Amino acid sequence: MPSNILNEVLFVDIDGVVNPAMLHAHVMLLIKFKALEQSDEHIDTRYLLRAQERYVLWLNLLGSQKYDQGTELIPPIGAVYITLFIDVCYIWHSHLLSPLRYYEDLHRIYDPQQKFPDFPLKQLYDVWESNGDHTDPPSEKVWVEETKQPWILDPNDSSDFKIICPWCKSSVQIPWVNYVKLMQTVETDESCPKCYAPYSIETLSAKRFVDDISAWNKDKTRLIGGTLINRKNGTYSEEFATRSFQSLFTTSSINELTNFDQYNWEHIVKQLNFQIKNSEEKIVQRVLSAYIGIPLAFSIDLISAVRRQRKFTDKVVNNKWVDCVGAQENATVRYLKFLSLTKEKPSIPLVPTFDIDLCWHTHQIHASLYRAFTKKHAGRIINHDDTLPEKELSVGFEATVQAWNKIYNEPYVQSQSKHPKEYEVNEECGEQCQQCQSECGPEACYCD
Numbered sequence: 001m002p003s004n005i006l007n008e009v010l011f012v013d014i015d016g017v018v019n020p021a022m023l024h025a026h027v028m029l030l031i032k033f034k035a036l037e038q039s040d041e042h043i044d045t046r047y048l049l050r051a052q053e054r055y056v057l058w059l060n061l062l063g064s065q066k067y068d069q070g071t072e073l074i075p076p077i078g079a080v081y082i083t084l085f086i087d088v089c090y091i092w093h094s095h096l097l098s099p100l101r102y103y104e105d106l107h108r109i110y111d112p113q114q115k116f117p118d119f120p121l122k123q124l125y126d127v128w129e130s131n132g133d134h135t136d137p138p139s140e141k142v143w144v145e146e147t148k149q150p151w152i153l154d155p156n157d158s159s160d161f162k163i164i165c166p167w168c169k170s171s172v173q174i175p176w177v178n179y180v181k182l183m184q185t186v187e188t189d190e191s192c193p194k195c196y197a198p199y200s201i202e203t204l205s206a207k208r209f210v211d212d213i214s215a216w217n218k219d220k221t222r223l224i225g226g227t228l229i230n231r232k233n234g235t236y237s238e239e240f241a242t243r244s245f246q247s248l249f250t251t252s253s254i255n256e257l258t259n260f261d262q263y264n265w266e267h268i269v270k271q272l273n274f275q276i277k278n279s280e281e282k283i284v285q286r287v288l289s290a291y292i293g294i295p296l297a298f299s300i301d302l303i304s305a306v307r308r309q310r311k312f313t314d315k316v317v318n319n320k321w322v323d324c325v326g327a328q329e330n331a332t333v334r335y336l337k338f339l340s341l342t343k344e345k346p347s348i349p350l351v352p353t354f355d356i357d358l359c360w361h362t363h364q365i366h367a368s369l370y371r372a373f374t375k376k377h378a379g380r381i382i383n384h385d386d387t388l389p390e391k392e393l394s395v396g397f398e399a400t401v402q403a404w405n406k407i408y409n410e411p412y413v414q415s416q417s418k419h420p421k422e423y424e425v426n427e428e429c430g431e432q433c434q435q436c437q438s439e440c441g442p443e444a445c446y447c448d
């Protein structure tokens with residue numbers, strides 16, 4: 001849309017999901033997420049680890065069902081789909097905010113033909129509004145029967161964690177205190193009681209990597225994390241992955257780790273460095289980043305992702321301005337301008353302001369719409385990376401201010417802002433002027 005038209009509209013409705021009503025629903029969701037935070041750090045980690053396990057069970061449940069895109073999910077899963085439990089939403093939401101990784105993960109781990117639903121923000125909001133709570137008896141019945149898990153995750157649940165030992169395949173119970181520790185520590189005293197494999201975030205993530213490499217060597221459809229997304233345009237390509245690995249890892253000595261001491265990243269990276277050519281360094285880095293310190297099948301650490309999002313959530317729940325209709329209307333227009341800018345200035349790592357970021361997140365959690373929209377209007381699927389260091393954010397923000405002023409002939413932030421990332425707004429909502437700044441990074445540049 002040309003910028004002069006955008007200057008004349010009050011608000012825009014993008015894909016039916018980025019509009020003032022949906023921004024309000026998203027704020028409500030974040031307020032519910034805020035209430036899940038546990039004050040004790042260990043209890044909090046325990047809660048998130050359990051929520052993450054339940055998210056995997058939830059994906060498995062969805063992944064086991066076949067349904068056509070465009071039709072409602074078949075019951076009884078349809079009911080579960082609509083009133084998803086809040087702890088599962090919590091993890092899913094953060095996974096969605098890494099849109100390229102999320103897409104790759106689901107396609108790599110599950111049947112690539114499987115269609116996963118977008119985050120049901122509107123349905124959830126309607127349930128909260130009508131029930132005042134997060135209940136749905138038919139969904140609860142299916143969930144409990146299929147997963148043997150309670151419907152509501154109890155933050156005080158102090159039962160053991162259970163894992164399948166990745167070496168000997170025994171079922172192992174680990175007291176929660178030890179499990180929380182091993183999931184955060186490179187070295188622990190924890191080990192398998194049957195085969196004595198040492199357990200830590202280091203060994204478990206290294207084992208996953210080695211297992212994935214050997215699975216790929218046996219069956220070339222078992223693709224390796226970090227290889228499937230073309231970082232230039234965000235598209236998914238199995239052909240790209242297969243080509244990347246034709247020579248790499250095939251005869252690698254990492255296939256032949258003979259003792260437990262070798263399951264550490266220093267050893268693995270050293271083995272890799274013997275054989276990679278300079279041209280392969282980037283792809284190897286990308287693969288490593290999808291495995292190091294991540295014991296689960298995903299390519300990002302979802303616990304850290306949830307914790308990063310909390311900074312953004314804190315600003316939302318402590319900021320009445322963002323839930324003001326006038327600010328939300330304005331935000332939708334500014335978000336569309338922001339997306340247009342990514343097309344006009346593809347080489348600039350654009351950094352959003354707080355209001356734009358809320359729109360951006362709202363769009364991203366509707367993953368299929370987001371992918372289609374950015375591909376069509378920006379020419380590529382725009383990534384969102386909230387792990388960039390502060391310095392890169394500041395440089396990106398300054399560049400965004402310049403580009404915005406030039407293209408739209410209006411300030412990106414109010415000139416009174418003392419800090420470039422502050423965005424002061426005086427809307428007609430009667431609220432005091434708020435200063436907000438973005439935590440989210442610009443789209444990361446992974447250009448080869």
Ligand SMILES: [Zn+2]
Nearest residue numbers: 165168192195
């Ligand atoms: Zn074992």
